[in-house]
Amino acid sequence: MLLKQDAERVWLNEVSSVALQQSLRHLDKGFANFFAGRAKYPRFKSKRDSVQAASYMANGFTLRDGNLTLAKHDAPLDVRWSRPLPEDVKPTSVTVTRNAAGHYHVSILVDVDVLPLPVTEKVVGIDMGLAHLAVTSDRQAIDNPRHLARKLARIQRWQRKLARKREAAKASMGLKGKSDPKGTRIPRSNNAWKVARRIARIHASVRDARRDHLHKVSTKLIRENQAICVEDLAVSNMVKNPNLARAIQDAGWRELRSMLEYKAALYARAFEVVNRWLPTSRRCSCCDYTLESLPLSTRSWTCPGCGAEHDRDVNAARNMLAAGMAQLHSTAGLAGIHACQVPKGAT
Structure with a gap:
């Protein structure tokens, strides 16, 4: 209130007090995270920051008949809704964001009860890669669209x-x-x-297309499987390789894992991360025979122990599934999957 009376800060009166109060809450949270060792020291926002945002609590906006009006605005925002809001819910906050491409987005927070998905006996292991975004233990190959690679020449x-x-x-x-x-x-x-801004718009289109694809893939996997097992990839270390960094980041391995993790928790699915040091590619998923070495260029191999022929990625996914299911059973975290039996070499 005192700052608004300062002659040099009269412009604060042009902004809703709700947004100003929310900025102070964000500042308080930033300092709390800093002193707890979870974040760096808070810094001032700049008009040159690539992302600008303003948050409004329930008393700072009205939403009637699909028209969203913010405090101190005479007319509702011209919003193109991506999807309808759930019925009979009351929004608790609204955040308006402008990205580096100059695009505005409205995020509305609501409290809803999410129902768990029906229980299924299907489980899956996933091996992430670059030729394909992922290969599953039941031989499904998920396409890697390479969104950045297709627009890299324009960006450069x-x-x-x-x-x-x-x-x-x-x-x-x-x-x-x-x-x-x-x-x-x-x-x-x-x-x-x-x-x-033109460069930012191209990057935004790449990011949106990648996120859309990952959401579709993760949602499909969550709906079809009761348990999902993935490898604990050290992506932050892998991108230090200059020959692979761009391709790995374009694939979005870490983002896919994050989506699978939070959607599994949301819809009562089991999500298990397998130790990255397990020889999933070199170990036979039928008899556990383990090769001493397996060059990355070798995409298929025959087990000397039992004679089984393996696709490298499918075999790795099956070993992840077996290891993940063993971890789930040992930790009694197999809610709703007690009826699943995964024999060696199951497809």
Whole structure:
């Protein structure tokens, strides 16, 4: 209240007090996370941040007949709804976000009761890869669309244009051919901002397409299976390999695992993570014979112990399924899967 009376901060009166109060709550949460060791020291927001957001609690907006009106707004927002809100629920908060591409999104928080999915006896192990996003223990190969790879040439072309504009700005400051002095901000022209927004829009389309695909894949797997077993991949270490980093990030392994994990908890499914050091690719899923080595280029092999022929990825998925089911049984976490029997080599 006192800040609003300051002559230099009169502009605070133009903003709803609900959004300002919510910003203070976010600041308090940021400091709490910092002192608890969960986050870095909070920093001030900037108008140059790629993402801008404002949150409104229940007393800061009205939602009637599909029309959303925020506090201190004369007219409702022009919203294109992605899906209808659940019936007979009261929204508790609204967050309006603008991303780097200049797109606005509205997120509405509601309290709903999610019913568990019907129990099924089907279980699955998943081996993630690059040729295919994932291969399951029942021989399903999930496509890897490679969204970034398809638009990489366009992104690089616009990034070169942005780099030339940056060099021109440095030349106008007398810094041509020199490294950026510490603490010096290179200004962007209006045309440079336009190019940056174009790059951001391409990245946004890639991100949205990838997330849409991962949601469809994860939802299908959760609906069809009572238990899902995946490998505990060290993605943060794997992306340090410059030859694989872009392809791994484009596939979205970590995001797929996160989706499977929270959807499993939401719909009463079992989700188990298998130790990454298990020789899932080298071990025969029929007789447990383990090869000493198996080059990555070898996509199929014959077991010397029992003569079974294995596809590398399917065999790994089956071993993950067996290990995951053993972990679930040992921890008594097999809710609703007691009737499942997974013999060696089951498809």
